[in-house]
Structures are given as structure tokens and as C-alpha cells.
Amino acid sequence: MKIPNSCRDISGLLLAREDRSLSLGERLAVRVHILTCRACHRFEKQTLVLRGALRQWREHQREEGDPR
Amino acid sequence: MSENAPDIASLARHLEALRPSLLRLAQLQLRNAAWAEDAVSETLLAALQGAQRYRGTAQLKTWVVGILKHKVLDQLRHHTREPTLADAGDDDADELETLLYRRDGHFQEMPEPWTDPCGELQREQFFAVLEACMEQLPARQGRVFLMREWLEIDSATICQELGIASTNLWILLHRARLRLRECLQQNWFGDHTS
Ligand SMILES: [Zn+2]
Numbered sequence: 001m002k003i004p005n006s007c008r009d010i011s012g013l014l015l016a017r018e019d020r021s022l023s024l025g026e027r028l029a030v031r032v033h034i035l036t037c038r039a040c041h042r043f044e045k046q047t048l049v050l051r052g053a054l055r056q057w058r059e060h061q062r063e064e065g066d067p068r
Numbered sequence: 069m070s071e072n073a074p075d076i077a078s079l080a081r082h083l084e085a086l087r088p089s090l091l092r093l094a095q096l097q098l099r100n101a102a103w104a105e106d107a108v109s110e111t112l113l114a115a116l117q118g119a120q121r122y123r124g125t126a127q128l129k130t131w132v133v134g135i136l137k138h139k140v141l142d143q144l145r146h147h148t149r150e151p152t153l154a155d156a157g158d159d160d161a162d163e164l165e166t167l168l169y170r171r172d173g174h175f176q177e178m179p180e181p182w183t184d185p186c187g188e189l190q191r192e193q194f195f196a197v198l199e200a201c202m203e204q205l206p207a208r209q210g211r212v213f214l215m216r217e218w219l220e221i222d223s224a225t226i227c228q229e230l231g232i233a234s235t236n237l238w239i240l241l242h243r244a245r246l247r248l249r250e251c252l253q254q255n256w257f258g259d260h261t262s
Contacts (some may be wrong), residue, residue: 006173008165015245016238019216019223020165036233042179046249049182054217061093061218062130 004029011043018051074098079119082128087170089129090136097140097214100205103147107139114139114176124143137219141229144211182257194256209244212237217224 004026006015010033013026022030039062090111115137133260170176186195202210212230215221223241227234 007175008169008173009262011175012242015242018239019241020234026183039178040176042181046179046182049184050249053185053194053198056191057198057218058218058220059091060195062133062190 006041007033007037007040010034011041014040014047016043018047023028064067076116076119079128081115083115083132083206084214086129086132087112090132092199093133093218094136094140094143096202097211097218098143100147103143107136107143107204108143110139111136141219141221144215145229164243164250168246168250180253180257185256197256198252201248201255203248204251209240211249213244213248216241 004010010030013022013030016022017030030044031042034044070225079124087108090108091104094107095101099103099106115132117137167177185191204216205213210224215226215229216223221229223234226232227237230237
């Protein structure tokens with residue numbers, strides 16, 4: 001199996017992480033790549049911001065009162 | 069006359085007031101106006117029938133949205149075999165990938181730093197943009213994405229419910245997440261330098 005190491009591969013794994021658990025090899029590849037790649041580091045931060053925002057959106061749908 | 073009859077009447081009014089937001093959520097998840105109408109009608113009916121279990125306005129929306137999630141999932145199950153759900157390609161995602169990555173696999177542009185968009189002052193506005201971006205996802209991507217992020221169903225269960233292979237599901241979710249990111253970058257994070 002090809003080791004994921006391009007930014008395209010790594011950001012793909014960062015997105016996949018939201019929907020499935022990564023294998024040990026995949027997690028290692030992500031960690032190693034992000035140590036030296038600012039772009040993927042930023043991309044990871046974005047996925048975390050979005051994860052938090054979606055959680056808040058979900059909670060907002062349950063709350064009383066509706067924005068008009 | 070039973071003594072809680074007036075409560076039922078006021079419950080019915082409160083429920084009716086919730087209809088627009090229920091319909092908006094159902095439509096976002098189902099991407100089909102008729103299915104969404106059915107899910108909401110069934111929800112309101114179930115809420116009226118289960119009125120004894122409802123205690124006070126404060127929990128009304130929480131309770132009703134909980135019912136809606138089940139009714140929406142019933143609709144998805146019921147329509148699983150229809151071509152609109154089972155049809156494979158409704159999207160050309162290559163365009164998006166070309167926009168984002170160079171041929172050698174590097175990013176075209178440095179991803180921007182995003183800050184939490186859910187502060188008190190801007191969250192309502194952000195949620196409106198977020199919902200608009202989710203609405204713009206191709207229907208199949210939108211459905212599976214909302215199943216993950218709104219119904220909070222795990223990937224394996226989504227595959228079972230929709231009768232699709234996990235590789236297909238992951239492709240759909242990957243595309244949905246890329247698109248959503250791009251849409252939010254353009255319509256929210258790009259403009260808001262807070
Ligand atoms: Zn990278």
C-alpha cells in the first residue's frame with residue numbers, strides 16, 4: 001500500500017477522520033506530515049473549527065426559540 | 069371535559085409555531101419537499117398523541133426535534149430503494165479537487181486560519197450561512213452529511229440504512245466536507261477577519 005504523504009492525501013485523511021477511525025499507519029502519516037507542513041496544520045485546525053461549529057449548530061436546533 | 073384539554077389546545081398552538089423550523093430541518097436532511105412534509109406531519113401528530121410526556125414549554129422544541137429525527141429517518145428508510153437515493157453519480161467533484169490541489173498534490177493556496185464562528189454576536193448569522201452551504205450540497209452528499217452531522221448516525225449504520233458500500237459513503241462524505249469547507253471559506257471565513 002502506498003504511504004499517504006502528499007497534502008492531498010493528508011487533508012483527505014483529516015476529512016475522513018470525521019467519519020471513520022484512521023488506522024495506526026494513517027494516524028502516524030498524518031502526525032509526521034503535519035510536523036513539517038504548515039498548510040496541512042492549518043487544514044487540520046479548520047476541520048476542528050468546523051467540527052465544533054457543527055456541534056453548536058446541532059445543539060442550537062434543539063434549543064427553545066427560533067430565529068426569525 | 070378532561071382538565072388538561074386547554075393544555076392540549078395550547079400545545080397544538082406551540083407545535084404549529086414550530087412547524088417552519090421543523091420543516092426547514094426535515095428538508096435539509098431529506099432534500100425532498102413531499103417527504104419533508106410527511107415527516108413533519110407525522111412528528112406533530114406523534115407529539116399531540118404523546119402529549120402526556122411533554123412537561124413545560126422549555127423542553128418542547130428539544131422533545132419535538134427528537135421525534136422529528138426518528139420520523140426523518142423513517143422517511144429515509146422508506147425511500148431507500150428509490151433512484152434518487154440509490155443513484156451513484158450526481159456530482160463532478162474533480163473540479164473542486166483541481167481548484168484546491170496542484171497536480172503534485174500540494175495545496176494551490178495556503179489554507180487560511182479560521183476562528184470560532186459561534187461567538188454570541190455572530191452565531192445566528194453563521195448558522196444561516198452554514199445551512200445555506202449545506203443546502204447547496206448535491207442531494208446525495210447532503211443527505212449522508214446530515215445523517216452524520218445532524219442525526220449523528222455512525223458510518224456503518226448509514227451504510228446499512230441506505231444499502232450502500234462504505235467506500236461509496238466515504239467518497240460522498242469526503243466530497244461533502246470539501247464542498248462545505250470551500251463554501252464556508254468563500255461565504256464566511258473569507259469575509260470575516262475577526
Ligand atoms: Zn501538507
